[in-house]
Amino acid sequence: MGADDGRRVTITAIAREAGVSVPTVSRVLNGRSDVAPDTRERVEELLRHHGYRRRTSRSVRRAGLVDLVFNDLDSPWAVEIIRGVEDVGHGAGVGTVVSAIHRQPTAARQWLQNLRTRATDGVIFVTSHLSPPLHAQLRRLNVPVVVVDPAGVPAMDVPTIGATNWAGGLAATEHLLAIGHRRIGFVAGPTHLLCSRARLDGYRAGLEAAGVPVDDALIYPGDFYHASGFAGGTALLDLADPPTGIFASSDQMAFGVYEAIRRRGLRVPDDVSVVGFDDLPEARWASPPLTTVRQPLVEMGRLAARTVLRLAQGEGIDSPRVELATEMVVRDSTAAPLTGSPASA
Amino acid sequence: MGADDGRRVTITAIAREAGVSVPTVSRVLNGRSDVAPDTRERVEELLRHHGYRRRTSRSVRRAGLVDLVFNDLDSPWAVEIIRGVEDVGHGAGVGTVVSAIHRQPTAARQWLQNLRTRATDGVIFVTSHLSPPLHAQLRRLNVPVVVVDPAGVPAMDVPTIGATNWAGGLAATEHLLAIGHRRIGFVAGPTHLLCSRARLDGYRAGLEAAGVPVDDALIYPGDFYHASGFAGGTALLDLADPPTGIFASSDQMAFGVYEAIRRRGLRVPDDVSVVGFDDLPEARWASPPLTTVRQPLVEMGRLAARTVLRLAQGEGIDSPRVELATEMVVRDSTAAPLTGSPASA
DNA sequence: TTGAGTTGCGGAAAAGTTCCGGAGTTTTTC
DNA sequence: GAAAAACTCCGGAACTTTTCCGCAACTCAA
CATH class of the missing domain: 3.40.50.2300 (Response regulator)
Incomplete structure (x- = not known):
């Protein structure tokens, strides 16, 4: 596009073409206010069309x-x-x-x-x-x-x-699988966010790699906030065959899941394991401290x-x-599932 | 929706459209009395419709x-x-x-x-x-x-x-006293902050009003952060005659106290009651939900x-x-103290 | 020095305000 | 009842304020 004919584009050329003076173009470039809106637009259009670039890297005026x-x-x-x-x-x-x-x-x-x-x-x-x-x-x-x-x-x-949201989702799922969980619930984030979808896909990939079928009933659509974690935890525990571990794709939702578990009179991690995502400072201080996937925010x-x-x-x-890179941080909210429950080891 | 087609709306355009002169529009804008009511109304309608804005900011130059x-x-x-x-x-x-x-x-x-x-x-x-x-x-x-x-x-x-930090500290202390606590620990904030001192004074005032002597051993110097809450909770529980309730002057320290209590194998609020200060959003979602003093941050x-x-x-x-004004928010982290204290129950 | 770009200054033009007077209407006076 | 006075409403013109942009002087790097 720019079609810069060999020579570099200068504001002098832009000014001539726009029918304004050189200082005016300079003012547009520097975001000064004293330029008429349509003049500004005309000049900006030409600057863009010619792909104007500042001459030197040094003399950039910073806004601070x-x-x-x-x-x-x-x-x-x-x-x-x-x-x-x-x-x-x-x-x-x-x-x-x-x-x-x-x-x-x-x-x-x-x-x-x-x-x-x-x-x-x-x-x-x-x-x-x-x-x-x-x-x-x-x-x-x-x-x-x-x-x-x-x-x-x-x-x-x-x-x-x-x-690395996908890798993080995978790591969390693998962690739960490694300590013996087979029925793992997932509380998702908003589907319009790329990071949510990547975490969900990591979860799915982890299950599939371990030969555990993905059960859509175990996937609850959340929105990263506390309340949806609570709702998701409640819904998952209400299932006929509830999960022994729940992976919430944000720490805040994980705290909501804590609350849902607590309301049931169950305990973390004895009855249900919980994994979060983010590693907010409060994850370290939750009761119990939350196993989570650290994002270097x-x-x-x-x-x-x-x-x-x-x-x-x-x-x-x-x-x-x-x-x-994300990093798996194992704390006290995950443990092996109860062996006794429905069947046995 | 004024649909201002690029150009700015001027009173000249308004005047032309309303079929009046420019000065008349100006008079309407400045609330002069010498304009016929229906003329005024017509002009005002057009001004509104076009979303006219005064050109001059009239005020001092703002940095924004x-x-x-x-x-x-x-x-x-x-x-x-x-x-x-x-x-x-x-x-x-x-x-x-x-x-x-x-x-x-x-x-x-x-x-x-x-x-x-x-x-x-x-x-x-x-x-x-x-x-x-x-x-x-x-x-x-x-x-x-x-x-x-x-x-x-x-x-x-x-x-x-x-x-109202003093009133908040008083309210929290009165709450613990009201449900039967007599030995109440306090985890203070940094002493160089006015709000810390006010909360501490509120605590003292509450005890004194109830005829409970202030025991300096029950006052731990914290810094508002998690870690000092943990340290404070640990120190208070290590006392020969530990408190049955702990008032932490920030929610974060209260969460640290939770952790200290949990590490002891004790439970909130069954064994020890905890009150925080701030009412951060996560207080609602802690396990158990934290009784705290709400600050309208x-x-x-x-x-x-x-x-x-x-x-x-x-x-x-x-x-x-x-x-x-602060506001006392009672949730699930406070309860009456165990009657038998060390033994019984 | 030279060329590219920036800035202070001033002026033209536009936008908005105020003064004033005039047309039309209403009220007062004789 | 007619003229005069007073009032209402609005436009023209002069005035003030603000915008916008060019000139020329300046800075900065090659």
């Missing part, structure tokens, strides 16, 4: 801010990501702007509106859909974007950062921040898709 | 950012505050910049350095000491400051926002944001010191 956008800000999960981003940002002398767009397009538009009035060095979306129009707008503003735990398919040319935040800052400097990216 | 500074970003506690601030900020079209200064003066200096390169409409400190030099610097920059849960004395002329964040934005607009403040 990185945007971190969540769908919802209602989980301890979020703090871990914030910590990672803030840590790197702090070291690099950039502030971290945290927003929640609550899945509403109006909120997203309002956020974008605010973004226009100031500047940003880059945007990190977390488990967000990053709607095409929004992405197009950001592209027009020439703002680098990174997505953590992308919702849909890896998408276009946006770098994404995640964890802080490290994911750090990496996202470093990536977006590199992009902001015009530097390249090693890989458009990075998955950090 | 509010800074939210924590000491450490390592507790679910922080998310609640962030949610509140972000919520109000989002509504007002300002971004929320989250920072952690890790109690280090160097980090604070670095943060201030970053602040100089950009602009801010105001700063909210959370449980921070707000050292005099830092405060002086901010004052020099003419940046409004609000402190949530101030560390030291209410300080100079800085508005502060907190909760989100609301505190909201209020802080509203206050700092009002200050930024040059408006006045109703009160320099606001305390929001």
Whole structure:
């Protein structure tokens, strides 16, 4: 596309073609406010069409801010990501702007509106859909974007950062199988998230590799929050042939499962084993301490921040898709199933 | 839905469409009296339909950012505050910049350095000491400051926002006394924080009002984090005459106490009752669900944001010191003490 | 030095406000 | 009952404020 005819594109050429002066193009590039909306659009269109790139890597004016956008800000999960981003940002002398767009397009538009009035060095979306129009707008503003735990398919040319969710799901399932469980319940996350589906597939793969048939009745659709874990645990224990172990695909749901088990008058791990996913700080302090799959959330935040800052400097990216390793953390919420129960060993 | 087709709506367009002159529209906008009622109505209808917005912000130039500074970003506690601030900020079209200064003066200096390169409409400190030099610097920059849960004395002329910590500590103690406990342990927060001291004083006041002598051996110095709760619970249970109920002045420490009790092979609330402070979302889902003192954290964040934005607009403040009410939330972690104590039952 | 890009300054034009007067209507006066 | 006075409502024009962009001077790297 760019069709840059041998020579590098300069703002002088853009200015001539757009019928404006050089300073005006410069102002558009730097996100100044004193440019008429349609002039800005015309110039941005030409910049994009010619694939303009900043001349030097050094003279980039930084806004001193990185945007971190969540769908919802209602989980301890979020703090871990914030910590990672803030840590790197702090070291690099950039502030971290945290927003929640609550899945509403109006909120997203309002956020974008605010973004226009100031500047940003880059945007990190977390488990967000990053709607095409929004992405197009950001592209027009020439703002680098990174997505953590992308919702849909890896998408276009946006770098994404995640964890090895499939491997984590597999490891958790293998752990339960290894200590003797055969009937393993699964509380899934929202199906529209890639990480949820990967964890579910890891669970399925683990069962199949062990020759245990996958029973759809043992898979409960949750949403990562406490309440759905409670509902899922209750539903699974209500089955005629209830599971001896339950793998919840988030720690919060695992705590909900704890509560469901406790309400039944049963105990963890004596009667039912539970495995979570995330390894939030509170997993270590739950009663009993939760066996879970550790996601390096802080490290994911750090990496996202470093990536977006590199992009902001015009530097390249090693890989458009990075998955950090998960790690099985065995604590006290898993044990061998009761041998006696229906049959025996 | 004004469907503003790219261009901005001007009063000229409105005037043309309404069949009146520009000055007439201007008069409607400014609430002048010399406009015929039906003319006024017609114009107002069109203004509404096109979503007309005043061109001039009229107010001072805003940076569109509010800074939210924590000491450490390592507790679910922080998310609640962030949610509140972000919520109000989002509504007002300002971004929320989250920072952690890790109690280090160097980090604070670095943060201030970053602040100089950009602009801010105001700063909210959370449980921070707000050292005099830092405060002086901010004052020099003419940046409004609000402190949530101030560390030291209410300080100079800085508005502060907190909760009724003393009343909360009293309520928790009274609850334990009411169900029959006489020997009540207390796991304190860091003594340099005002809220910690207030909770401790509430505890003492509750005991004294009930005629129960305060035993310093029952007061363990914690730091609000899990680990110190575990240490405190362990230490209290190791006493020759251990408490039958433990009041931890944060939910996280209460979870640490849970773990200490569990390690002893004892049970909550059968053997030992536990009360927390904060009412984090996970308190509801702990095993067993935690009896605690609810702090309106989100609301505190909201209020802080509203206050700092009002200050930024040059408006006045109703009160320099606001305390929001705490609320006793009774769940399943408290019960009457075993009557026979060491033996019997 | 040279070329690319940025910034302070100022001016033209647009947007919005205020002053003023005039047409039409209502009220008062004689 | 007619003229005068007063009032209502609105447009023209002058004025003020804000936006937008070019000029020229400047910075920065090669």
